Structures are given as structure tokens and as C-alpha cells.
Amino acid sequence: MYAPLLFVCLCIASSFAGVIYSPIEETEEYVLVPLSRGRRQTTGGVDSGGRAFIKHTGTIVDNNRHHLTGTASATKQFKPNGPLITSGSLDYTHKPSGSTLGIGASNTRRFGTDVHAAGRYNFYNKGGTSVFAEGNYGRHFGGPGGTGRPNYYGGVGISHRW
Numbered sequence: 001m002y003a004p005l006l007f008v009c010l011c012i013a014s015s016f017a018g019v020i021y022s023p024i025e026e027t028e029e030y031v032l033v034p035l036s037r038g039r040r041q042t043t044g045g046v047d048s049g050g051r052a053f054i055k056h057t058g059t060i061v062d063n064n065r066h067h068l069t070g071t072a073s074a075t076k077q078f079k080p081n082g083p084l085i086t087s088g089s090l091d092y093t094h095k096p097s098g099s100t101l102g103i104g105a106s107n108t109r110r111f112g113t114d115v116h117a118a119g120r121y122n123f124y125n126k127g128g129t130s131v132f133a134e135g136n137y138g139r140h141f142g143g144p145g146g147t148g149r150p151n152y153y154g155g156v157g158i159s160h161r162w
Contacts, residue, residue, distance in 0.1 A: 050079030067093040071104075083109040097122045098130070112143025128161040 039062070044054035055073040062068075068090065075085045089104030101119040118136035125131075135154035141147045 046078075049077075051075060051077050065095055067095060083111060085109070098125050099132075108143070110143070112145070112147075113141045115139055115141065130159050132157055132159075 040056065040058040042054070042056045044052075046052045053073065053075045055071065057069060057071045060068040060070055070088070070090050072088045073086070076082065085106065085108045087104065087106035089102060091100070091102045093100050099119075099121045101117075103115075103117045105113055105115045107113040116136065116138040118134075120132050120134040123131045123133070133154070133156045135152065137150060137152045139148060139150045
């Protein structure tokens with residue numbers, strides 16, 4: 001039960017380093033922000049429906065071969081009062097081959113945690129033609145419905161751009 005929540009914390013901690021105080025739901029909640037000079041973006045606000053949100057994305061690694069980005073977000077509905085939703089993700093791209101891997105989790109307070117992972121490995125990627133294997137996995141943990149069955153997919157394919 002705690003593994004998905006630990007994963008969200010790991011995603012956040014791996015891409016962000018500083019701490020800012022943010023009072024949410026009469027408790028001390030913290031949002032982590034990057035201290036490095038890498039590319040980063042923070043957005044947030046409150047919409048007319050009373051939904052407050054904050055999202056932070058930061059580039060962890062970006063060189064000729066690898067690109068790794070981390071994202072963390074939190075959303076809270078205030079009118080009417082709704083649950084706090086927190087999420088985190090890591091997205092990796094191997095630049096020479098175009099292969100990708102993404103992992104993430106989202107926790108809705110009192111309703112459980114959804115985890116997901118998706119990847120694509122390009123065996124061949126040249127001249128507009130790509131031969132690849134891909135797959136994804138998702139599962140819900142906890143909440144009123146309990147832990148659900150895993151949902152997964154895997155396959156191989158070929159694509160070409162003219």
C-alpha cells in the first residue's frame with residue numbers, strides 16, 4: 001500500500017531539491033522546487049470553480065544522448081471541498097534511438113493511488129522507418145474499491161514516414 005506513495009515521493013525528490021512551505025488542508029504540506037540552473041517551469045493558480053493547482057517540471061539530464069525530465073503536481077478542489085491529488089512522473093528519452101520510458105504515479109487522498117509505466121524500444125530507426133517493441137503497465141492501489149488488477153499491453157510494430 002505504501003509502495004505507490006513512496007514512488008511518488010521518489011519521483012519528486014529525484015528531480016527537485018528545495019522546500020517551500022504551503023498550507024493545504026490545515027496541515028503542513030511542502031512543495032519541492034529545483035535549485036539547479038537547468039530548465040524548469042512552475043505553473044499554478046486557482047480557477048473560477050475553486051480548484052487550486054500547482055505543477056512543476058524540471059530537466060534533470062539533457063545531453064547529446066539522454067534526456068530526463070521530472071514532474072510533480074498537486075491539485076485541490078475547494079468549492080465544494082474535494083480530495084488533495086498529488087502526482088509525480090519521470091520521462092526518459094534515449095536521443096540516438098528515439099527510445100522512451102515513462103513512469104509515474106498519482107495519489108488521490110482517501111481514493112487510492114494509480115501507478116503507470118510505458119516504454120518503447122526502437123530496434124531500428126533510420127530514414128523515416130522505425131521497428132520497435134512497446135509496452136505499458138498500470139494498476140490502482142487502495143481506496144474504497146481496493147487494489148485492482150494490473151492492466152498491461154505489449155507489442156511490436158513498424159512505422160514509416162514518407
